[in-house]
Amino acid sequence: MERRIKKYFIYIFILITLLLAVISCDDIGTLIIADNSEKYSEINVIIDGVSISSGGNYSFGDVAAASGPATKTFTIENSGTGDLTLKGVPFVSLSGNTEFYVQTQPSSPIPAGGSDTFIIRFDPNASGTYIGILIIENNDADEGGYSFSLTGNGT
Numbered sequence: 531m532e533r534r535i536k537k538y539f540i541y542i543f544i545l546i547t548l549l550l551a552v553i554s555c556d557d558i559g560t561l562i563i564a565d566n567s568e569k570y571s572e573i574n575v576i577i578d579g580v581s582i583s584s585g586g587n588y589s590f591g592d593v594a595a596a597s598g599p600a601t602k603t604f605t606i607e608n609s610g611t612g613d614l615t616l617k618g619v620p621f622v623s624l625s626g627n628t629e630f631y632v633q634t635q636p637s638s639p640i641p642a643g644g645s646d647t648f649i650i651r652f653d654p655n656a657s658g659t660y661i662g663i664l665i666i667e668n669n670d671a672d673e674g675g676y677s678f679s680l681t682g683n684g685t
């Protein structure tokens with residue numbers, strides 16, 4: 531009699547175990563393996579093949595006031611692993627002498643390993659020294675307010 535009860539308990543235990551196994555088989559999930567390596571952007575601004583570091587200066591040199599404006603194409607590079615997002619409105623903004631202005635804005639975001647350009651005009655109307663401050667607000671971890679000065683002489 532006692533053996534029979536033990537047997538029943540064993541059967542019931544096996545049944546419950548199988549039932550639980552079947553239930554857990556129904557519960558099919560999706561295993562997502564996420565890339566948890568930190569993505570980052572890395573800004574670099576280049577003019578005529580030379581980097582201008584944040585806090586630096588670019589000189590347009592002498593430009594005759596009587597003639598047309600000087601234009602220069604700057605390149606923004608992203609050597610990081612994630613998107614470089616430009617945050618300013620507009621993306622490239624200028625303060626200082628209005629003889630400097632942004633003719634063409636870059637686009638945003640700039641993908642990892644990518645680049646885009648913007649064009650600055652310097653159009654002096656009289657002789658003298660001019661200065662502009664350029665700023666590119668972006669999501670680079672340590673250069674979020676990339677800024678450099680522009681200088682030029684009207685002759």
Ligand SMILES: [Ca+2]
Binds near residue numbers: 571572573672
């Ligand atoms: Ca940086």
